[in-house]
Amino acid sequence: MTTVPTPADTEAARAGRTWQLGETPWQDLPPLGAPRARVIIDNDFSGDPDDLYQLVHHLLSPSVDIRLVVASHLRPGDPFDPSDSQAGHAAAVARDVFARMGLQSVGVIVEGANSPLADAATPRPAPAVDAIIAEALRDDVETPLFYLAGGGLTDLASAWLQEPRVAERLTLVWIGGAEHEGLAVPPPNAMPIEYNLLIDVTAAQVVFGDSRIPVWQVPRDVYRQCLVSDAELRLRVAATGPLGRHLYDEVAQVMRMVSTFSGGAAETYALGDSPLVLLSALQSVFEPDPTSSRYVARPTPAIGDDGAYIEVPDARPIRVYTWVDTRLMFEDFYLKLAEFDSWQAGADAAEVTA
Template identity: 35%
Template sequence: MWKYDFEVPENKKIRLIVHTDCKNEADDQYALAHHLMTPRFDIRGIVAGHFWKNPQEYGELGTAKASYDEVLKVMDLMGLANQYPVLMGAQRGLEDETTPIPSDGAKFIVEEAMKEDTPLYIACQGAVTDVASALLLKPEIAERIVIIWIGGASYPDGGFEFNLMMDINAANVIFSSKAELWQVPMDVYKQFGVSLAELQLKVKPCGEIGKYLFEQLVQFNKKAATTFESVWPHGELWGLGDQATIAVLMEELEKVSYDMIKAPHIDKDMHYIHGQENREIRVYRTAETRLTLEDFFAKLMINFGA
């Protein structure tokens, strides 16, 4: 399928589900494409997540469907139509910390987790509603999964962060569970900065998918500048923060770029409440931005460049 002059040994591959709110903004599509082009990842399926508190033109209950349609579009432009199962997640966040939303996405996570004894990694780029629902539906999967989550504000205090805002209840479910959790907070995923000129040079020339990735980002950059009353976006820069799930899974094992801390509770203002009797989780303090971004550019050029 890919044009690499190397192979990844089977015993070095990992079983992976990609969970993405793929139409929320413009970096999600880049991360999805990168996951799909990475041969170390044995991708079992893709779950399309909601962004219901920032519905834009899709309507409060239409955001998961927008993500689902965008996943299919990216796969089609990459020549991967129908190559992987694509499931739709919940339309909104959890009502509380005990009641799951049994979406197709949550059920798929349960089924895939129980299928084999090897760990199932779940790369979460958005709200964790569907992973939390899967844990509530079948708590036994906690010992079979590794959750990588792009979300939460900086430690130790926390505060506002977009992915966490989408479902605080779900975040508390995964924080208090027994599942292995790797958290990439905002101060780390914000390290994945690029310029639009860099993307024009390295992404746009790479086939239909490269052209689409670049042009949809430019369009969203223009749209966001007139929609959101804040310093974001910056005009000529963008953050490919969702690439952080690839970064932590591609990292050299000898490098320790995270702290192990007792998982906190998260209050309604998105602050971390420490001193809980939860298990320890990984909280990343840095990430391999250069390696990850250059790996993405190289894979895009190898597979879709002229």
């Protein structure tokens, strides 16, 4: 239900001060070194607005080198965006975020497929697929590459089907999949197939069961830990300049809609895509890893047509996260947003003075 802007809307919202990826002009003290990892961000930006928070947070994180922002589809007929142009809408939303931030590096935004895989052997062509392969197969860099997916896995699965060598060149961090038996239980009245998995079950079957892509999974029980209160959003997001107010308004729109059929208003919202930032940009200094979060290692399961896990005892290991450091994750976001707004506000002040 993220608002899909028109080009005129985006132009009207454009920030006064501009910058490029690789620059951090809002920081009085410069970053303490070059980015330590490359990332490909893949999200269904025309869906749940939690992905807007994740995108802004990543763009404000100098420890990662953002190579691509893949605008991907939702499931067909999804209530958030029931159109047949979901990837195109997602790209428009991403460009709008860039404009609101004054970020000129729109060339990193690429459209994924508008439909899930037809079968487990046939890739779904899209500009994003070719871009993913090209970045994964680069031989001129040594920094690790993380594929950060907050929705379905169509474009990554397609890239692997087209060029299996990508499995050796990246690590997938995925927000999606149901609870694992023995680690957690489903929430009350849970969807039979978890939301992000339902976007493209076949693609997840390819990535988990057919490929050798290393997977760090943040399943439903863990991304549901990422609750923020409305008070936090009002006082630490909405009150933080035009960008913060836009982020708040997008969530508030969903919360108002949900309240009409869920028995009243809620005071929390799950920013469930934010662990993508925590697990990539906020790793430890020494022996880099997301050391403040917890996971278990087990053989990577296959995934059935019903979304259930199927044990494969000799499979490659998977990290299944069981707890994420929400304090570090959200406090870092609030501070970066405030720091960025102070810099952007300087442009407005200069205009008033002039």
